Amino acid sequence: MKRSIFAPLMWLSLSIILVCAFVMGIVHTVLLDRYIISTKTNALLQSARRISELTLMLSRNYGPQLENFYVFNLDLIAQxxxxxxxxxxxxxxIINYSTHTRKYITTDSLSLKGFESVMEGDETAKIGPYNSIFGEKTFTVAVPVQTGGKVYGAVFLNSPVPDVYKDRHTLFTMLAVSILISSLLAFILSFFMSKGITKPIRALGRAAHDIARGNYKRRVEISNIAELAELGAAFNTMAESVENHEKVRTAFIGNVSHDLRTPMTTISGFIEGILDGTVPKERQDEYLTIVLNETKRLSRLVSTFLDISKYEENKVELKKTSFDIIEMIRVVILSFQSRTEAKKVGVNFEFEGESAFVHADENEIYRVIMNLMDNAVKFVEPEGKIDISVVTDGAKTRISVGNTGEGIAESDSPYVWDRFYKADKSRTEAGNGTGLGLFIVKSIINQHGEEIILDNKPNYTKFTFTLPTVK
Structure with a gap:
């Protein structure tokens, strides 16, 4: 069973939250310990310094009242x-101690091991030296009693470690609650973020299924997450392309059906007429000629379809020679003379000379010019004009075929080179054609390593391609 991406995302988010909470807890605990020890050390050292000053004061000016004041301050500071x-x-x-310390004093001296530096004038803080005296783990600070650089003794303040850390438990509890609340909020946010990531992905999946079922107009909403927005835009572009190709395929089937059915109907009707005697014998040759022409038309149509795969896979074998492109254009124009005269179309020529030799496959380029000319005659309006030009520009010769009339719609321009694509059928002669002409043209020019461009204006359309010049 396939798992949803939602669960791994949630587990990943939860793992990150727990790891961050654990690390943050450790860091805060360490910092908290250091802060508490530092704070307690400073507080005890201050108190020890105060006692050191009082001890020096008592030693210099001893008296019963001052001694009572000294003991009172000692107990007050201890408390x-x-x-x-x-x-x-x-x-x-031991020369003195606070009142509640008396019960722990069992000897008249204190071991100075570890506190030798105090007797040299330094202040020291340690954990554990006097644990045995007080019966628990103890934190001790020691301050010398000195004057004029001479040390006379030392003041020891011993604080049980549990008392030192008693505030830590309160702070740690507050920290744990804060981390727990933060983790819960982070988990909730992660939940909705994971949903936000998986929702558009699921939408893409549903849209893909809809398109697979034939709903080619299906699109997805663009997410506000950059990567998903890019994926959604790419999907919509793909869906639009699929929709356009489906339209082209449907139109192509209709066109091919029409192109095949019309000559087949003509051939069938005339043959039946000849066989059943409907067509007089003296007109049979005429009708057989029509049948022959329709058969040739069918043959050309089938040949065109067979050529598609060759052009798509660039398997056309080019046989390049040098030939006069202007002479070829003249021959092509003559073959369209009846159609141009029927539409009263003017054909304008722009040649730099009587001849212009290029290096290419003569038969394939002939097919290019025939297709472009057929396109121009098909779309030019009655009494319009067709412009043909050949301009040599150094190593390249530019050949252009343009015509007046309704231009190609802006929405159709990106697809005119696609196979089977046909623009608005109202612009064609009775909507005929297979939509392969420009596809074949571009394929041939591309195989020659040259380029062809479309110059599309509202009332004028021109195709220009290049070929190598023969000097």
């Missing part, structure tokens, strides 16, 4: 900082 205070001399002998 506010939630710490156990011990004051020692330089050798570690």
């Amino acid at each position: 506010s900082s939630q710490s156990f205070i011990i004051i020692t001399d330089k050798n570690g002998k």
Whole structure:
């Protein structure tokens, strides 16, 4: 069973959210620990410095009242900082402590291991040196009691680690709730974003099925996501192309049916007339000539269809020679004389000289000029004009065939080179033709490595192609 893209997108989004939340939690925890330790250290050091100053003051001006003031401040600082205070001399002998520290004092001295630098005048903070004294993990800061650069002792403030981190639990709970809410909101947003991505993709799938079922007018809405918008635009372009090709195919079947049925009907009718005696013997040759012409017409039509694959696959073998393109045009014009005279069309020539030699496949180029001339005669209005020009420009010779009359519609211009494509049938002579003429023309010119362009104006249409000049 095939899975929807929606589930992987959601799992991916959820994974990213969880990973980000986990990393953010770790980073915040580390930063929070550092902040709490730093804050607690600074607070205890400040208190220790204050006690150090009071200790020096008492040693200089000893008196009962000052001692009471000293003990009162000692207990007050111990309570506010939630710490156990011990004051020692330089050798570690305990000389004073806060009231609630008394129950932990079992000896008259304190080990100075790890705090040697304090007795040299430095301030130190450590976790764990006096755990055994207080029966729990303890954070200790030590500040020297000194004056004039001489150290007389040290002040130790010991704070139980659980008390140091008690605010962390509150902050961590708030952080966890914030991350949970943010993750939930991110999940909801991811859900709708995933829906927003999969919805246009599903719409593309439904549209493709509709087109496969024959609804060639089906289009999709363009998404506001750049990549999906590009995909939607490409799909609509493809759908439009499919619709146009289907129209061309339908029209082609109708045209071919008409082109095949008309001569077949003529041939069948005349043969039956000859066989059943309806056609007099003295007119049988005349009718047989018509039958022969219709047969040749059918042969040409079938040959044209057979040539399509060769031109599509560029399998036409070119036999290039040098020939006079102007002479070829004259021959072509003579073959259209009856049709141009019937429409009272004027044919204008623009030649730079009596001859212009080019290097190409003579038979294929003859077919190009015949098709372009047939196109011009077909679409020129009665009493209009057809212009034919041959201009040599260095290594290239430009051949143009243009005609007056209703131009090709702007919407038809991109498709005139497509096989079987026919513009508005009201512009043609009784809507005949297979829509292969310009396709064959462009295929032949492309095989020669040359180019052909359409110059389309409201009341004038001109085709120009190039061929190599023979000097």
